[in-house]
Amino acid sequence: MTASRTLPLKGISQLARPGALLTILINISVFENHDYCQKLGLPQFDIEKAKPRLVSRYREVGIDLKRVQVLDQNVPHQTTWGQKLTKGSGSRRTLFLEGMIR
Numbered sequence: 001m002t003a004s005r006t007l008p009l010k011g012i013s014q015l016a017r018p019g020a021l022l023t024i025l026i027n028i029s030v031f032e033n034h035d036y037c038q039k040l041g042l043p044q045f046d047i048e049k050a051k052p053r054l055v056s057r058y059r060e061v062g063i064d065l066k067r068v069q070v071l072d073q074n075v076p077h078q079t080t081w082g083q084k085l086t087k088g089s090g091s092r093r094t095l096f097l098e099g100m101i102r
Helices: 003-015 034-040 047-060 080-086
Strands: 021-027 063-071 094-101
Touching: 003 047, 003 063, 047 063, 047 094
Parallel strands: none
Antiparallel strands: 021 094, 063 094
16 A cells, blocks of 8 residues: 555544444455456465555554454455455455554
């Protein structure tokens, strides 16, 4: 994440009250298509390498991540978007981020 890409996160953190809980679901299935990622210039996704950077970048914008986890199924929120992340493909993977606004 570059500084300009953290701006939307900064906006989210400024909208919420300190102490508010934030849950973010990101479809990371695209990283399983290595040819497509290579074409887009995306690096291979490794949660262990990404986790410290995610925690650091979110902290910079006022969000303390408490949980960073890859879910293969069972997205915990039954929202329309959460259901779209898991249905339609048996191999969908979701990055689950849970944090608190400072």
